[in-house]
Amino acid sequence: MTIERLETAQRMSRIVKHNGTIYLCGQVAADASKDITEQTQTMLDKVDTLLEQAGSDKAHMLSATIYVRDMKDFAAMNAVWDAWVPQGHAPARACVEARMARAELLVEISVIAAEK
Numbered sequence: 216m217t218i219e220r221l222e223t224a225q226r227m228s229r230i231v232k233h234n235g236t237i238y239l240c241g242q243v244a245a246d247a248s249k250d251i252t253e254q255t256q257t258m259l260d261k262v263d264t265l266l267e268q269a270g271s272d273k274a275h276m277l278s279a280t281i282y283v284r285d286m287k288d289f290a291a292m293n294a295v296w297d298a299w300v301p302q303g304h305a306p307a308r309a310c311v312e313a314r315m316a317r318a319e320l321l322v323e324i325s326v327i328a329a330e331k
Contacts, residue, residue, distance in 0.1 A: 247319040251288040255295040276306035278327040282313040
């Protein structure tokens with residue numbers, strides 16, 4: 216099977232497609248100076264854009280791994296997540312507390328989805 220890589224740089228590809236499955240690299244907020252609510256929303260907006268570019272959408276997500284800098288933000292992050300995920304289409308999901316690549320980042324997500 217062919218592997219298709221989109222927006223590839225030396226370190227990573229933003230999208231990898233293989234055998235009808237789409238893998239997104241980790242996505243973070245558009246503006247890391249914002250609070251957890253806005254960071255989560257803009258991060259998910261980026262996921263929407265990449266999934267559309269790859270021929271999918273959030274209703275076709277298979278799995279999501281969410282990293283939060285501090286579990287004190289878990290409820291606020293989940294409020295945005297719950298409003299974003301289409302009812303009946305929740306992916307398999309894990310959420311862990313983790314150090315981020317930059318201290319101001321509060322949340323990051325990695326997504327696997329099926330093509331439409």
